[in-house]
Amino acid sequence: MTPWHADQHYWPLSNDNSITAWIPLQDVPLEMGPLAFCRGSQRIHANRHLAISDESEVRIGQSLQDYPVDVSPYKLGDVSFHRGWTFHRAGPNQTQDMRGVMTVIMMEDGIRVAQPQRQAQENDWKSFMPGIAIGEVAASPLNPVIYRKDA
Numbered sequence: 001m002t003p004w005h006a007d008q009h010y011w012p013l014s015n016d017n018s019i020t021a022w023i024p025l026q027d028v029p030l031e032m033g034p035l036a037f038c039r040g041s042q043r044i045h046a047n048r049h050l051a052i053s054d055e056s057e058v059r060i061g062q063s064l065q066d067y068p069v070d071v072s073p074y075k076l077g078d079v080s081f082h083r084g085w086t087f088h089r090a091g092p093n094q095t096q097d098m099r100g101v102m103t104v105i106m107m108e109d110g111i112r113v114a115q116p117q118r119q120a121q122e123n124d125w126k127s128f129m130p131g132i133a134i135g136e137v138a139a140s141p142l143n144p145v146i147y148r149k150d151a
Contacts, residue, residue: 001033001092003057004064006048007105008084012121013138017108018084025100028074032099033091035080036071038064041087048085051120060087109148113138 007020028034046063050056064087071091074080082088093099113134116122125132129140139145 002090003052003054004060004087004089005050005052005056006042006085006087007082009048009051009118010120010124011084011105011107012114012116012125012134013107014112014114015108016084017111019081019106020084021104021106022080022082023102023104024074024076024078025102027076028099028101030071030073030091031094032097033093034071034074035088035090035101036069037080037082037086037088038067038069041067042083042085044085044087047087049118051118057089106146107138109145111138112136 008016008018011018022035024034041064044063044067047056047060050059067087090099090101113125113129113132113136115134116125128142129138130142132138132140132143
């Protein structure tokens with residue numbers, strides 16, 4: 001299980017023009033705990049400061065009562081996209097098989113590294129944007145630009 005959280009919490013970026021692609025590497029039936037997200041929750045500002053934890057599961061979960069939860073099984077080849085501030089989770093895997101999923105984070109071309117606001121952002125900056133200084137474009141060998149609209 002992955003508790004309720006928002007991915008943007010972890011990214012030290014100059015704006016929030018980012019999305020995550022959730023890509024199952026196999027069929028993910030309901031009993032395997034597929035991605036669940038609350039439609040419209042990217043507009044909620046409460047609890048954005050919470051890291052993935054038991055606390056985030058409870059506090060964010062309580063704040064989402066007015067938002068419809070979207071949870072459905074995924075087939076191999078399906079992809080789900082959600083904005084960086086969309087609250088989401090994965091339910092418990094009730095099978096004996098590992099849930100194979102990959103995520104790809106995409107951000108606006110030209111987005112810059114911002115001053116980290118929390119340790120989690122410091123960690124992601126150092127891990128995924130090595131050598132990129134605050135204020136520079138967030139592009140590195142681990143975080144390459146894959147599309148430019150001018151190109």
